[in-house]
Amino acid sequence: LWVSVAPITSDDKDPAGVVVVMYDVTRLRRLERVRRDFVANVSHELRTPIATIQSSAETLLMDGMDVGPIGVEFVETIHRQSGRMGQIVEDLLTLSRLEAAGEELAMQNVEILVVAQDVLERFRPVAQKNGVSLEIEVPEDLPPVQAEPRALQQILANLVENGLKYTPEGGQVIIRATRRDSDVVITVEDNGIGISPEHVHRVFERFYRVDTGRSREVGGTGLGLAIAKHLVRRLGGDIVLESQPQKGSKFKFWLPAHEP
Numbered sequence: 001l002w003v004s005v006a007p008i009t010s011d012d013k014d015p016a017g018v019v020v021v022m023y024d025v026t027r028l029r030r031l032e033r034v035r036r037d038f039v040a041n042v043s044h045e046l047r048t049p050i051a052t053i054q055s056s057a058e059t060l061l062m063d064g065m066d067v068g069p070i071g072v073e074f075v076e077t078i079h080r081q082s083g084r085m086g087q088i089v090e091d092l093l094t095l096s097r098l099e100a101a102g103e104e105l106a107m108q109n110v111e112i113l114v115v116a117q118d119v120l121e122r123f124r125p126v127a128q129k130n131g132v133s134l135e136i137e138v139p140e141d142l143p144p145v146q147a148e149p150r151a152l153q154q155i156l157a158n159l160v161e162n163g164l165k166y167t168p169e170g171g172q173v174i175i176r177a178t179r180r181d182s183d184v185v186i187t188v189e190d191n192g193i194g195i196s197p198e199h200v201h202r203v204f205e206r207f208y209r210v211d212t213g214r215s216r217e218v219g220g221t222g223l224g225l226a227i228a229k230h231l232v233r234r235l236g237g238d239i240v241l242e243s244q245p246q247k248g249s250k251f252k253f254w255l256p257a258h259e260p
């Protein structure tokens with residue numbers, strides 16, 4: 001049940017009463033659960049056939065397979081697109097698990113620097129290939145945060161991956177972290193193509209992709225930021241975006257610091 005209460009005041013400011021509105025959201029909740037379960041079930045069922053298509057294409061691309069030059073092109077397309085489908089399905093499963101919220105996260109003290117270095121190692125080859133510099137600026141005396149290490153790693157990885165995707169050659173992506181009161185604030189900033197104001201509030205929605213030439217060209221599922229936002233909230237924080245087209249984007253999230 002959702003309840004909202006508003007006072008009724010007349011001109012002489014004496015409250016004449018209150019209006020109480022109650023919404024029965026049982027049906028809404030049930031629909032939401034049906035949607036979530038449906039997406040999770042379909043994704044789960046699609047996993048195996050997609051993996052089979054992908055591995056069959058892989059086999060056909062092996063040396064000694066006689067598929068001919070035109071055949072190779074088609075098989076490469078099948079391989080690439082089934083890989084993309086597989087990624088969408090995995091992202092959808094991650095999202096439904098997060099939305100179900102039943103799974104307890106194993107919270108522990110996590111050093112931002114350690115997780116950021118892991119992410120940096122993982123993305124260094126892509127950064128080098130794209131000609132984008134990838135750096136970390138995290139003070140040594142930063143307190144650890146209360147988080148689930150894999151969740152934190154995934155949040156940072158999604159943001160860094162985007163930074164690298166949407167930043168042209170010669171640009172940079174920087175991970176920073178600072179203390180703010182009882183939180184640690186972490187930012188992932190790039191000087192890439194940026195996002196215009198009408199899209200800024202929507203990029204965290206499922207499947208939302210800004211339709212720029214570059215987004216179309218680089219591919220992606222449109223689920224990365226939705227997952228990042230769910231994860232940050234599960235860890236007790238929140239995430240915001242500041243961005244200017246052609247200047248760059250700054251994703252900022254915060255998590256509770258561990259007080260010894």
Ligand code: ADP
Nearest residue numbers: 162163166203209210215220221222223224225
């Ligand atoms: P995708 O798989 O498309 O990258 P995301 O949910 O991660 O999905 O991002 C949603 C959209 O937000 C992207 O398609 C892109 O248009 C935009 N976006 C995300 N990160 C950046 C960034 N660092 N710079 C510019 N645009 C971005």
